[in-house]
Amino acid sequence: xxxxxxxxxxxxxxxxxxxxxxxxxxxxxxxxxxxxxxxxxxxxxxxxxxxxxxxxxxxxxxxxxxxxxxxxxxxxxxxxxxxxxxxxxxxxxxxxxxxxxxxxxxxxxxxxxxxxxxxxxxxxxxxxxxxxxxxxxxxxxxxxxxxxxxxxxxxxxxxxxxxxxxxxxxxxxxxxxxxxxxxxxxxxxxxxxxxxxxxxxxxxxxxxxxxxxxxxxxxxxxxxxxxxxxxxxxxxxxxxxx
Amino acid sequence: xxxxxxxxxxxxxxxxxxxxxxxxxxxxxxxxxxxxxxxxxxxxxxxxxxxxxxxxxxxxxxxxxxxxxxxxxxxxxxxxxxxxxxxxxxxxxxxxxxxxxxxxxxxxxxxxxxxxxxxxxxxxxxxxxxxxxxxxxxxxxxxxxxxxxxxxxxxxxxxxxxxxxxxxxxxxxxxxxxxxxxxxxxxxxxxxxxxxxxxxxxxxxxxxxxxxxxxxxxxxxxxxxxxxxxxxxxxxxxxxxxxxxxxxxxxxxxxxxxxxxxxxxxxxxxxxxxxxxxxxxxxxxxxxxxxxxxxxxxxxxxxxxxxxxxxxxxxxxxxxxxxxxxxxxxxxxxxxxxxxxxxxxxxxxxxxxxxxxxxxxxxxxxxxxxxxxxxxxxxxxxxxxxxxxxxxxxxxxxxxxxxxxxxxxxxxxxxxxxxxxxxxxxxxxxxxxxxxxxxxxxxxxxxxxxxxxxxxxxxxxxxxxxxxxxxxxxxxxxxxxxxxxxxxxxxxxxxxxxxxxxxxxxxxxxxxxxxxxxxxxxxxxxxx
Ligand SMILES: Cc1cc2nc3c(=O)[nH]c(=O)nc-3n(C[C@H](O)[C@H](O)[C@H](O)COP(=O)(O)OP(=O)(O)OC[C@H]3O[C@@H](n4cnc5c(N)ncnc54)[C@H](O)[C@@H]3O)c2cc1C
Ligand code: SF4
Numbered sequence: 005x006x007x008x009x010x011x012x013x014x015x016x017x018x019x020x021x022x023x024x025x026x027x028x029x030x031x032x033x034x035x036x037x038x039x040x041x042x043x044x045x046x047x048x049x050x051x052x053x054x055x056x057x058x059x060x061x062x063x064x065x066x067x068x069x070x071x072x073x074x075x076x077x078x079x080x081x082x083x084x085x086x087x088x089x090x091x092x093x094x095x096x097x098x099x100x101x102x103x104x105x106x107x108x109x110x111x112x113x114x115x116x117x118x119x120x121x122x123x124x125x126x127x128x129x130x131x132x133x134x135x136x137x138x139x140x141x142x143x144x145x146x147x148x149x150x151x152x153x154x155x156x157x158x159x160x161x162x163x164x165x166x167x168x169x170x171x172x173x174x175x176x177x178x179x180x181x182x183x184x185x186x187x188x189x190x191x192x193x194x195x196x197x198x199x200x201x202x203x204x205x206x207x208x209x210x211x212x213x214x215x216x217x218x219x220x221x222x223x224x225x226x227x228x229x230x231x232x233x234x235x236x237x238x239x240x241x242x243x244x245x246x
Numbered sequence: 247x248x249x250x251x252x253x254x255x256x257x258x259x260x261x262x263x264x265x266x267x268x269x270x271x272x273x274x275x276x277x278x279x280x281x282x283x284x285x286x287x288x289x290x291x292x293x294x295x296x297x298x299x300x301x302x303x304x305x306x307x308x309x310x311x312x313x314x315x316x317x318x319x320x321x322x323x324x325x326x327x328x329x330x331x332x333x334x335x336x337x338x339x340x341x342x343x344x345x346x347x348x349x350x351x352x353x354x355x356x357x358x359x360x361x362x363x364x365x366x367x368x369x370x371x372x373x374x375x376x377x378x379x380x381x382x383x384x385x386x387x388x389x390x391x392x393x394x395x396x397x398x399x400x401x402x403x404x405x406x407x408x409x410x411x412x413x414x415x416x417x418x419x420x421x422x423x424x425x426x427x428x429x430x431x432x433x434x435x436x437x438x439x440x441x442x443x444x445x446x447x448x449x450x451x452x453x454x455x456x457x458x459x460x461x462x463x464x465x466x467x468x469x470x471x472x473x474x475x476x477x478x479x480x481x482x483x484x485x486x487x488x489x490x491x492x493x494x495x496x497x498x499x500x501x502x503x504x505x506x507x508x509x510x511x512x513x514x515x516x517x518x519x520x521x522x523x524x525x526x527x528x529x530x531x532x533x534x535x536x537x538x539x540x541x542x543x544x545x546x547x548x549x550x551x552x553x554x555x556x557x558x559x560x561x562x563x564x565x566x567x568x569x570x571x572x573x574x575x576x577x578x579x580x581x582x583x584x585x586x587x588x589x590x591x592x593x594x595x596x597x598x599x600x601x602x603x604x605x606x607x608x609x610x611x612x613x614x615x616x617x618x619x620x621x622x623x624x625x626x627x628x629x630x631x632x633x634x635x636x637x638x639x640x641x642x643x644x645x646x647x648x649x650x651x652x653x654x655x656x657x658x659x660x661x662x663x664x665x666x667x668x669x670x671x672x673x674x675x676x677x678x679x680x681x682x683x684x685x686x687x688x689x690x691x692x693x694x695x696x697x698x699x700x701x702x703x704x705x706x707x708x709x710x711x712x713x714x715x716x717x718x719x720x721x722x723x724x725x726x727x728x729x730x731x732x733x734x735x736x737x738x739x740x741x742x743x744x745x746x747x748x749x750x751x752x753x754x755x756x757x758x759x760x761x762x763x764x765x766x767x768x769x770x771x772x773x774x
Contacts (some may be wrong), residue, residue, distance in 0.1 A: 212437025
C-alpha cells in the first residue's frame with residue numbers, strides 16, 4: 005500500500021524533522037518508525053512473565069497479522085493511506101493498523117453502539133473510502149492514495165473539523181465518522197506491543213504484578229526513559245496540530 | 247450446580263447475573279427460594295477467559311448493537327454494561343462509595359430530580375453489610391453519612407500522589423478509596439497485585455464482582471445460573487400476573503416457568519425487555535400503561551482533566567481507582583447550579599489515554615508525540631450528577647439483534663444545570679493540577695454509568711415500580727438493578743444497586759412484600 009512520504013531521508017542518527025530533536029533511535033526490539041523514548045525497552049522480552057491467554061492474544065498481533073478479507077483493493081489503498089497519515093506512520097516498520105480493522109469488520113465484531121444518524125461500522129468504513137477519494141478528486145487528484153501528503157492531511161483535517169459536504173458526506177456525518185473510525189484506529193495501534201515500546205508501557209503484569217508505584221520509580225525490568233519533553237509546548241512550537 | 251427443568255415452576259426467575267440480580271439470588275437462596283438466573287452472556291472463568299489487555303477485552307462488554315441519539319449521544323459498548331455472569335462489575339473500576347442521605351430527597355431539598363420512596367436510613371444496614379461482603383478498602387469517610395471501611399486503604403501510585411498533593415494545595419480534601427479491592431487476602435481471594443487492569447476484568451480475583459463475591463454462596467444454596475440464555479419476553483396470564491420468561495438458548499426458544507420474575511439487566515436492557523414483552527393485554531409493554539418505561543435514564547458527567555509532570559508517573563500501575571473527594575457533592579447555591587460532583591483518579595491504560603488525546607484534538611505527529619509522553623501524565627475524573635429527564639429515554643429501534651429482537655435506542659440530551667455542573671467540575675480539577683505544579687493540562691468531556699429507565703416512585707403516573715421494586719400493575723414482577731434508581735447522585739452506583747437488592751430480599755423473606763398479592767395499576771403501595 006502506498007503512503008504519504010515526506011521525502012526526508014534519514015541521515016545517520018540525525019533526527020528527521022517530524023520528530024523532536026534528539027529523540028533516540030530504538031536499540032532493542034521494534035517501535036513503529038524506530039524512534040521512541042525508551043530505546044532499550046522491548047516489552048516482548050517479558051512474555052515469559054505473562055499468563056498464557058494474554059500471551060497468545062498479544063503475540064498474535066505481531067506473529068499472526070490477519071489477511072485483508074473485508075476491504076477491496078481500492079479501499080485498501082485509500083484507507084491504508086488514511087491509517088498511515090492519522091498515525092503518522094511515515095515509513096517501515098509500521099503497525100498494520102488496517103489489517104486489524106479489516107479483521108474486526110470481516111468478523112462483524114461490533115463496538116456495541118451506532119449513532120442514530122450513521123450507518124453501521126462496516127458501511128461507515130466503506131463510505132469513508134469513497135468519501136476520501138471523492139474529496140481528493142475535487143482537489144484535482146486521481147484518488148486519495150495518489151493525492152500526496154499535503155492534500156491527504158488537508159482532507160483529514162476537514163474530516164476531523166466536520167468541513168466535508170456533498171456526495172458521500174451527505175450520508176456520513178464527518179465528525180461522527182471521525183470518532184467512529186479513530187476509535188478503531190487507536191485500538192489497533194495502541195494494542196500493539198511495538199507501540200508499548202515506544203511509550204514505555206510496562207504491559208501485561210499478571211501474575212507478576214507491579215511493586216514500585218511511586219513518583220519516578222520503575223520495576224527493575226522496566227525500560228528507562230532516555231528522552232523527555234513536554235509535548236504540549238513542543239507540538240505547539242513545531243506547529244504539529246493540523 | 248443445582249438445575250431445574252423449564253416446566254418446573256421455580257419461586258423466582260432473575261434476568262441478569264449482575265450486581266443487582268446476583269445479590270438478590272444469594273439472599274433468597276439462603277432462605278430456601280428455588281431460583282434460576284438467566285444470563286445472556288457466558289459463565290466466566292477469569293483465568294481462561296480474561297486477558298491483561300485492553301483491546302482483547304471487548305468480549306466482556308455488552309457489544310450487541312444499540313442505537314444512540316439525542317443532542318449528546320452517549321457512546322455505549324466498553325464504556326457501559328457487561329455481558330456475562332458477574333455483569334458490569336466484571337469490568338467496573340472498583341469504586342464503591344455510598345450515596346449521600348440527600349440523594350434520596352433531591353426534589354424536597356433542591357427542587358430538582360426526584361425523591362425516592364425509600365430513605366438512606368432504610369438502606370444503611372445493607373450498605374454496611376455489602377461493604378463487609380465485598381469487602382471495601384478505604385480511609386474513614388467524612389462525607390455524606392460519615393463511616394469507616396472494613397479493609398485498610400491501599401498504597402497509592404505516583405500518579406495519585408501528585409493529584410493528592412495538588413488537591414491539598416488547592417484546599418480540596420481527598421481520601422484513599424473506597425474500593426471493592428481486597429487489601430489482604432479474603433477467603434480464597436488474594437491480595438491485589440497492582441497490575442492496573444481492573445477495567446478488563448480482574449484475573450487475580452482481588453477486585454469484587456458478583457462472580458467472586460455473591461455467586462459462589464448462591465450456587466452453594468441451590469441457585470441455578472443458566473448462562474448463554476437471553477431473555478426475550480416476560481410472559482403474563484389473563485389475570486395480569488407473570489408466569490415466567492421466554493428465552494433463547496443455543497438458538498432455541500425456551501420457557502422457564504416461575505411464580506415470580508425479577509429483571510436485573512441494567513439500565514438499557516431492563517427497559518428494553520419490558521418493552522419487548524408487549525402483548526394483547528399489555529400493548530405498550532409491561533408496566534408501561536402510563537408511558538414511563540425507559541424514561542429518566544441518567545448518566546454522570548465524567549469529564550477528565552489530565553496534568554503533565556516532569557517525573558515519570560507510570561499511571562498504568564495500581565488500580566485506576568485510588569483516591570477521591572466528595573467535597574463538592576452537595577448543592578452550594580453560590581456555584582449557580584443544583585447538586586454537585588465528586589472527583590476521582592482514573593489512570594487510563596494506553597488506548598484509554600489515546601482516546602483522551604484524540605478528544606483533545608490531536609492526530610498524526612501530534613498524537614504520537616503526546617502518546618510518547620504517556621508516563622508523565624496523571625488523570626482526574628469528575629462524576630457530575632446529571633439530572634433525570636423524561637425525554638432521556640430508552641425506546642425500541644427499528645434494528646434487530648441476532649436473535650431477531652428489536653434493539654434499544656437511547657436518546658440523551660443535557661440540561662443547562664448539567665452543563666453548569668460539568669463546567670464547574672472541570673474548573674476545580676484544573677485548579678488541582680495547577681496547584682500540583684502541572685506543566686500542562688488537558689481537559690476532555692465524557693460520560694459514565696447508566697442509571698434509571700424503570701425507576702421506583704410513589705405512583706404509576708411517574709414511575710415504573712414501587713418502593714418494593716414491584717412493577718406497577720403486575721404483582722409478581724420486580725426490577726432489581728440500576729434501572730430502578732430515581733437519581734444517581736455523584737457516586738458510582740454499584741454498591742447502591744447491591745444494597746437495594748439486599749433490602750428487597752430482606753423484605754421478600756420477611757413477607758413484607760408478598761409476591762403473590764394482587765393489586766391493580768392505580769393503587770399506591772401500602773405504607774410499610
Ligand atoms: C468502564 C466502567 C467502569 C465502571 N466503574 C464503576 C465503579 O468504579 N464503581 C461503580 O459503582 N460502578 C462502576 N460502573 C458501573 C457498574 O458496573 C454498574 O452500575 C453495575 O454493575 C450495574 O449493575 P446492574 O445489576 O444494574 O447490571 P449489570 O451488573 O450490568 O448486570 C446486568 C446483567 O444482565 C444481563 N442481561 C441483560 N439483559 C439480559 C437479557 N435480556 N437476558 C439475560 N441476561 C441479560 C447482562 O448480560 C448482565 O450480565 C462502571 C461501569 C463501566 C462500564
Ligand atoms: S489492580 Fe488489583 S484489583 Fe485491579 S485488576 Fe489488578 S489485581 Fe485486580
